[in-house]
């Protein structure tokens with residue numbers, strides 16, 4: 374069976390010394406030595422000024438919104454994992470969905486301005502599949518209208534544009550280190566910021582609002598990363614470059630093998646961008662391919678190949694959000710088209726080229 378993803382686990386014997394140290398020190402969480410070391414090493418690896426580790430990406434999003442005191446309405450994309458919009462709901466913020474653009478499937482800057490109202494306080498775009506958003510144009514719009522920008526960079530580990538980290542754009546970026554991501558700490562996440570005072574506010578919010586032993590300044594939450602997670606993060610960092618290389622190689626194989634298949638398209642790399650290749654989405658045009666996306670998805674399953682229709686349905690199509698004006702059918706034609714066409718094919722560092730061949734031959738048999 375070929376799953377859509379398989380978590381990368383470093384050799385177990387390399388993890389044991391970290392556990393031994395924890396058993397000795399009895400420090401398991403609350404900003405212990407591994408937590409501190411990982412924040413430093415991630416800042417260096419990612420090329421960012423400040424990072425606050427969190428227990429997962431969803432809480433990182435929720436805390437990021439609280440940090441900037443975002444209220445009212447936030448403009449966001451329907452083409453993402455539900456946690457992006459759920460984080461707004463948890464902060465009592467109204468999501469306003471805006472369509473995506475067809476090249477990257479990210480929030481379309483041309484359509485943002487029309488969605489701004491007096492209640493809009495921020496834009497929350499997603500670098501979907503690790504493809505950078507049009508960060509310069511989004512910044513220009515945000516500056517013009519006095520809006521904050523919080524990037525959901527859950528798919529974006531080590532992604533750079535002209536050697537500059539994508540995480541340096543926007544007021545804040547959040548990351549996910551979930552088991553299925555390019556870089557994982559079992560569960561985990563982080564908030565990236567550019568200012569010491571903001572980091573202090575985040576660290577305070579993620580720890581119940583405590584600033585010292587007896588002072589609680591705000592009703593914070595528990596979004597702390599444990600020492601076990603941080604230790605896993607330190608170990609994963611030793612393998613990350615090799616793993617990204619392997620993912621790149623698999624992506625190139627897919628592209629080569631699927632090139633010329635009628636009715637099948639995939640996304641292209643933009644020059645100057647270093648990618649982390651977290652997913653390999655393909656898009657099926659049923660007229661030209663001769664089968665619907667779902668027929669191909671089922672066909673792959675019959676061969677024990679488990680793709681994922683990621684992102685389908687759109688977040689705006691879930692009952693929690695489908696009643697919103699911005700979620701109405703026909704409002705986001707690009708997102709509505711791609712959500713019906715997408716299948717993410719298996720990709721993970723240990724996927725063999727033989728298995729890549731097998732996936733491609735089922736697709737091409739059609």
Ligand SMILES: Cc1ncc(COP(=O)(O)O)c(C=O)c1O
Pocket residue numbers: 429430431432453454456457499525527528548549550551560561562
């Ligand atoms: C785009 C996006 N945002 C947020 C999340 C939530 O992250 P986590 O699973 O770490 O809570 C995920 C994934 O899991 C995601 O894909």
